[in-house]
Amino acid sequence: MRPKVILVDIIPPETTPEESLARLNELESLLVTYGGFVIIRKIQKRQLPDYQTYIGKGKVQEILDEAIEEKANFVIINNILKPQQLYNLERVFEKNEIQVWDRIDLILKIFAKHATTKEAKLQIELASLRHLGPRIFKMGMELTRQGGGGSGGSGARRGQGETNIEIMKRHIAKREQKICSDLKKIEKNHESQRNNRSNKGFKTAAIVGYTNAGKSSLLRTLTKKQVRVKDELFATLDSRIGKLYLPDIQSNCLVSDTIGFIRDLPPELIHAFHSTLAETISADLLLHVIDINDFEIYVKIETVNEVLKEIRCNNKKIIYVFNKIDLLDQEKIEEAKVAFKKLDPVFVSAEEKINLDELKSKIAQSL
Ligand SMILES: Nc1nc2c(ncn2[C@@H]2O[C@H](COP(=O)(O)OP(=O)(O)OP(=O)(O)O)[C@@H](O)[C@H]2O)c(=O)[nH]1
Ligand SMILES: [Mg+2]
Secondary structure (H helix, E strand, O other): OOOEEEEEEEEOOOOOHHHHHHHHHHHHHHHHHHOOEEEEEEEEEOOOOEOOOEOOHHHHHHHHHHHHHOOOOEEEEOOOOOHHHHHHHHHHHHHHOOEEEEHHHHHHHHHHHHOOOHHHHHHHHHHHHHHHHHHHHHHHHHHHHHHHHOOOOOHHHHHHHHHHHHHHHHHHHHHHHHHHHHHHHHHHHHHHHHHHHHHOOOEEEEEEEEOOOOHHHHHHHHHOOOOOOOOOOOOOOOOEEEEEEEHHHOEEEEEEEOOOEOOOOOHHHHHHOHHHHHHHHOOOEEEEEEEOOOOOHHHHHHHHHHHHHHOOOOOOEEEEEEEOHHHOOHHHHHHHHHHOHHHOOEEOEOOOOEOHHHHHHHHHHHO
């Protein structure tokens, strides 16, 4: 049975109605990708998150009452919560067998569902450990307190609680170390493949962009590489490479596809995917794919640019590729050409194979 979910978004008071709707719609798409369905959507304006529970005491009670009444399985909060806040919420909801997730929990679950390669699986485990780790410590601290950390507690029992935390910490640290060293080995392997390719004189172009923009579709169209294309967020979690012939310079270049970006991703999560993003980081050129029909096009371009900055790729050469023009009429395309003139973009349709020659020429000129 698909889990029933209550979605909650806490937004700053100045957020416009369109923006808040778009945020919730994106969260709902994430949830659908995960396999759940929404029963209640809640938006609350708040200048500052509540220190203890993020959403505030009154809201906690309100949501709990509704969750019980509607037999919800999950409450998902569209923000990044502190471990203590998630822990406090979990304590309230778990009595009714309702799980509480934040945005990162949900994204990690989708990642886990889509991961196929060993590399992707390890990276997700690393990201999960880093996200969940502090919450596990909080649980350990709670044990300590229950075990008699207060003034009346006995030293021996407090000692037991501390031991629990220590054991958990050690266990997590050891696992993290092991994953990092396994990932390093995989990365080394990729690196030598990359060196091999550049020794052969291949130039590389890496496709980047917001999730669902059509990155894998573009790779498939340009290089005939068989890759997963799906109307889902985070369909791709690993990097794929295909060969593209550029008639203008009569030579081949390599094009890589990678994981899509999304707003509100903490840097730790991006860094956990370092190994997958290595192809992007080492590329000679970036193709930033943008869904031209996206209502939030400016926010998404900015989000991708921010992630590129985070992985220190913002100074690379970039071609802006506005995709899915088959869904727009000519008049709208002309409008977009004017609006985005400064980016000097190429307007294509990966699916309908429109304007690919222009894109190839531009790639050839930029390499
Ligand atoms: N109409 C139209 N749809 C497209 C085009 N390119 C991609 N799509 C659709 O957009 C959806 C997402 O495409 P993908 O290529 O999987 O997008 P992605 O950027 O790789 O997505 P993630 O890997 O999930 O981040 C799919 O349903 C595609 O069929 C296009 O040129 N026109
Ligand atoms: Mg993809």
